[in-house]
Amino acid sequence: MNKMQILIVDDEVEFASTLVERLALRGIEARSANRGEEAVALVKASAPDVVILDLKMPDLSGLEVLSRIKAIDSSIEVIMLTGHGSSAAGIDGMEQGAFDYLMKPVDLTALLGKIEQAYKKRTGERERQ
């Protein structure tokens, strides 16, 4: 089994980089992207296991990035992050194949739990293949 790879996509540079650093402290390999296009390119290049994706970005919307990622590799699991209290966008994301959604500001413990679940799902699927 390969080491788990995480991609964090958020236009808030500080948020993404801090999260990368905290995950790294916990032994999880993570990279960050601050633009939608950049995220899509990174997915193509490095094929992460789990993508943590902000719904709102200046160039591409989170939902658009989600569909592009799923087009590249549908087995990549995506956890949506939303800044609004509204669950509507998160639900829309899940309808389009996202694994789950969390609301900002997110608790790291909760996020780690979700990542764990998503990764299990992905590796399980991989094993079945």
Next chain:
Amino acid sequence: MKSIRSWFTHLLPMDPDKLSNEVYREKSYGYFKNTLFGIMVVISMIPMMITAGLGYFQYRNLLHAEEYDQLLWRLDGAQKTIEALVESLQSIVTFIAREDRYYALLNEKDLRILFDRLKEEYGDFVDLGVIDSAGLQRSYSGPYDLEGKNYSSQEWFKEAMTKTVYISNVYLGYRQIPHFVIAVRKRIPDTDDYWLLRATINADTLQKFIATIQTKATNDMFIINSDGQLQTASRTYGPTLSSYDKDLSPDGISIHKEGAKTTTLHASAALKNTPWTLILTEQDYVHKEEWTSFRQRLIFIFLGCSVTVILVITKLVGILTDRIRESEEKRHNLLAEAEHSNKLASIGRLAAGVAHEINNPLAIINQKSGLIGDFLEITPSFEYKEKIVKSLVVINDSVLRCKNITHRLLGFARRMDAVIEEIDLNRLINDVILFLENESLHNRIKIRTTLESGLSPIQSDRTQLQQIFLNIINNAIDAIVHDGVIEISSATLNDGVEIKVKDNGPGMTPEIVEHIFEPFFTTKELGKGTGLGLSITYGLINKLGGTISVDSAVGHGTVFTIHIPFTSTNIEENHHE
């Protein structure tokens, strides 16, 4: 055209800005009602008045013309009859006074025989006399002792001597009885001298004759001479030889006032070969039954119609004004309501937007403090480590507080997925009260319930309903502060369930009530409330298809009335945030 339209627009109480002003509204509806009433009365009464007026004058003219015709026709008849009478008397006298009879008639005996025969045939004659040109009565036959009387100084004699046939005015003469004379002038045979045969007829004869012609009791018929002296008795102007002073139009009809009220028509005609004028008087039509009853009926019908018209218009205008008023007020209320919920919705959206923008920096603070915590965990102890760790806890708590606020704010506007299930609202309320028991006991606030025992179960969302009642009862506790009573009642209505939450707190002014459901509106001390509780409650109830209203007065406490339909549908907002 334009001014008429602007006048109509002005007439209607249309100015929506001023509609909320009670005094203006009353005044403007009153004005509208009165003007409409006026217009309708004028429009319906004018044709009625014109018709009635036309009828009145037309009928009057008709009666007037008919009356003139009748009067002239009757006058003509009477004139012919009297003229025929006079004619016959005159021809009798002319017949007797043959020229060659002069000497025979001077003989008293012969005269008497003639007179007796005459009287046998014509009872109208009183006496008969022969008078010579000197005015001396040469022979006489009759009831008076008039033989030898000299008439030369009398007016009638002078005039008779100038005409072949003479008819005198009625006068008293020597006998002091009203009479008139028919005198025929003849030449004394073989001389240039004249003699007169004079026949006297009592005025009574004329009187009786007129009485036979005269029919109606209201009429008056009499004869006057050229001096205006009555030749026969009149019902109005007195006995024979009284005077009659009216100006007559020659051979026509003149109108005269008799006293203050009565008008009379006087028709006159000169009688041929006599010094007399026949006068027929009649009361004007206005005093007659035909006209007075017509006028009474006209007035009665006109008044009846007017009263009916006014009653109908009053009723109609009342209904019309009420209808307009009702729909205007309904429209106004709907507008106000829509404005209110619009306002709440837009404030909600604004709040959500602000919350969203705050969430991102909050996330960064959260992660950074987390990272610091992570580093501290793997760093050995140093001088201020403990203080830094404590500070981090406070930072995290503060972030959590902010998060709670932003999430509640967002909740105000967000779409929620209601889980519809059957709910016993009484039980739900009791659960909520149980939950708040500690707080109410602590503040010495009693919560009393009068819940309807057979309250209809409803189909709704449990969590949201709990939130709603938690907020409202909490609000009541906060309003009372301490020592008070909260009364909660439930009842089943036609279209849902109604819950009333009443507190005996200080109550609110209308200004506060107006803003009570707006987010961030709070009367609590700074830091004690977010001003979101009631606005979230409002949103929740709306989404369950219910309504909430508040009734409050300063010093009388506050009542919240919540209406929840039997079945709540999951009302979703259409926009995605």
